[in-house]
Amino acid sequence: MAPDEQIIAEILKGEKEKFSILVDRYQRAIFRFLRRMGLEQEAAQDVMQEAFIKAYNKLDSVREGGSFRCWLYAIAANQARNYLRTLSRQAKVNLDEANLYEDRDNPERTTEQGALKIRVERCLARLNDDQRRVVILRTFEDLSFKEIASTCGISLSNAKILYHRALKKMSGWLKIEVSEC
Amino acid sequence: MKCPLDEKLLVDYLEGELTHEEAARLNDHLKSCPVCREEYETLQEAKKALLYCKEQTTVEEPGESFWQESSRIIAEATYRHREEDSPRGIVVLLNRWRPLILAAAAVLLLVLAGTLEWRSRSGTRIQGLQIAARESASNVITPGDSLFLMGEAVFNYSQATNTLEAIGELAADSSADLPPEAMVFPVGRSVYESLVDLEDQQLENVMLALASR
Numbered sequence: 001m002a003p004d005e006q007i008i009a010e011i012l013k014g015e016k017e018k019f020s021i022l023v024d025r026y027q028r029a030i031f032r033f034l035r036r037m038g039l040e041q042e043a044a045q046d047v048m049q050e051a052f053i054k055a056y057n058k059l060d061s062v063r064e065g066g067s068f069r070c071w072l073y074a075i076a077a078n079q080a081r082n083y084l085r086t087l088s089r090q091a092k093v094n095l096d097e098a099n100l101y102e103d104r105d106n107p108e109r110t111t112e113q114g115a116l117k118i119r120v121e122r123c124l125a126r127l128n129d130d131q132r133r134v135v136i137l138r139t140f141e142d143l144s145f146k147e148i149a150s151t152c153g154i155s156l157s158n159a160k161i162l163y164h165r166a167l168k169k170m171s172g173w174l175k176i177e178v179s180e181c
Numbered sequence: 182m183k184c185p186l187d188e189k190l191l192v193d194y195l196e197g198e199l200t201h202e203e204a205a206r207l208n209d210h211l212k213s214c215p216v217c218r219e220e221y222e223t224l225q226e227a228k229k230a231l232l233y234c235k236e237q238t239t240v241e242e243p244g245e246s247f248w249q250e251s252s253r254i255i256a257e258a259t260y261r262h263r264e265e266d267s268p269r270g271i272v273v274l275l276n277r278w279r280p281l282i283l284a285a286a287a288v289l290l291l292v293l294a295g296t297l298e299w300r301s302r303s304g305t306r307i308q309g310l311q312i313a314a315r316e317s318a319s320n321v322i323t324p325g326d327s328l329f330l331m332g333e334a335v336f337n338y339s340q341a342t343n344t345l346e347a348i349g350e351l352a353a354d355s356s357a358d359l360p361p362e363a364m365v366f367p368v369g370r371s372v373y374e375s376l377v378d379l380e381d382q383q384l385e386n387v388m389l390a391l392a393s394r
Contacts, residue, residue: 016260023252032240045243049255056259120234138196139231145198160189167195167227168220174230 004068012060019056026069027052029141030076036136037080038125047083051076070143070150077133077151119177123170131166134159184216191217195224 004022011018027048034044055075062071124132133152137143143151149159193199194207211218 011260017256019260020252020256023255024248027248027251027255028242031242035240041241041243045247045251049251049258052255053258056255116230117234117237120230121238123230124234135231139228140235145192145196157189160192164188164192164224167224167231170230171223171227174227 008059008062008068019059022055022068022072023052026072030072033073033136033141034076034080036140037077037133039080039083043083047079048076051079054079067147067150070147073137073141073143073151074153081129119174120170122177123173126173127166127169130154131162131169134162135166135170138163184214186210186214186217188220191221191224195221195228 002021004025007018007021030048030051031044034047035041039047051072055072062068124135127135130152134148137148137151138145145156145159145163148163149156152159154162190199190203190207194204199207211221
C-alpha cells in the first residue's frame with residue numbers, strides 16, 4: 001500500500017485521479033469520527049464529502065513530512081464545528097443529547113452493560129468541544145497524542161492536559177450516575 | 182495535599198507511552214503517594230469505561246452503495262471532469278462556485294429589486310441601485326464582505342418556491358431615503374433571522390429561477 005505522502009506527491013504532479021485512493025482509504029473513518037462528534041448520519045455524510053473536497057483543493061498546503069490523516073481530521077473537525085454552529089441552539093441540544101437522554105425505551109437500558117454504554121456516551125456529550133475531540137481521537141480513532149496535537153492545532157502538552165481533565169470529569173460524572181441508580 | 186508530579190506523566194503511564202524504566206519509577210511513586218494513586222485510578226476508571234463503550238459501539242454506517250456514490254460525488258467535485266448532463270454534476274459545480282454565485286446573484290437581485298422599485302416609485306431610484314450594484318460588483322472577489330453576506334442572506338431567504346416574494350420584500354424593505362452606498366446592505370434584520378440552510382436542490386432551483394427571468 002503506497003503511503004499517503006507518495007500518493008499526494010503523484011496527485012500534485014498531475015495524476016489527479018489517485019485522490020480516489022485517499023478517499024477510499026479514509027472516508028469511513030472520517031464518517032465515524034463525525035458521527036461521534038455529534039453529527040446526525042445525513043449531516044455526517046455531507047460534511048465528510050465537503051471535507052474531502054476542501055482537502056483536495058488545498059492539497060498543496062499539506063506540510064512536507066506532515067500527516068495527511070491528521071490534516072484531514074482537522075479539516076473534518078472544523079467543518080463539523082462550522083456545521084454545528086449553524087444549527088439552532090435547540091437543534092444542537094438534540095444532536096448532543098436527544099439520543100442519549102430520551103432513550104427510556106431503548107432495549108440497551110435493560111442490561112447493565114447497555115446502561116454503562118449509555119452513561120459513557122452521555123458523559124462524552126457533556127464534555128466541552130475540545131475535550132470531546134481529544135478523547136474521541138485518542139480512544140475511538142487511536143491517534144497518538146502527537147497526531148492529536150497536530151490535528152487540533154495545539155501543543156502535545158495541551159493535548160495530554162485536555163485528555164487528563166476530560167477523563168477526570170468523566171470519572172466523576174460516572175460515579176455520580178452510578179450512585180443515583 | 183497536592184503532589185508535584187506532572188499530571189501528564191499519569192496520562193503517559195495510562196496510555197503506555199512511558200519507557201520500561203520510566204514506568205517502573207512511576208509505579209514505585211504510585212505505591213508511596215496516595216494522592217497520585219487516587220488520581221491515576223480515577224483516570225483508569227474513565228479509560229476503562231471508554232474502552233468498553235468503544236467495544237460495544239458500532240457507528241451505523243451507510244451501505245456499500247453510499248460509499249461508491251460518495252466517491253463518485255467527490256471525484257466529480259475534484260479531479261474528474263464534471264458531467265455536463267448530470268443533474269448531480271450541476272449541484273457539485275454550484276457548490277464549488279457557491280461564493281461567486283452568491284455574490285453574482287446578489288448583484289442580480291439588486292438590479293431586479295431596483296427594477297421593481299423603479300416601476301413602483303419614481304424614476305430616480307434606479308440610479309442609486311445601479312451605483313450600489315456597481316459598488317457591489319467591485320467587491321465580488323472578497324469573501325466574507327457585506328456583499329457576500331447579503332448574497333447569502335438573499336439565497337437563504339429565497340427558497341425556491343418564493344424567490345419573487347423575497348425580491349419584492351427586499352425592494353419594499355429598502356428605504357428611498359438611504360444614500361446609494363447604503364444599498365449594499367438592503368437586507369433587513371428579519372431576513373437574517375429567517376435564514377435557513379438551502380439544500381442543493383433548492384439552490385439549483387433558485388439559480389434556475391433567477392436565470393429564467
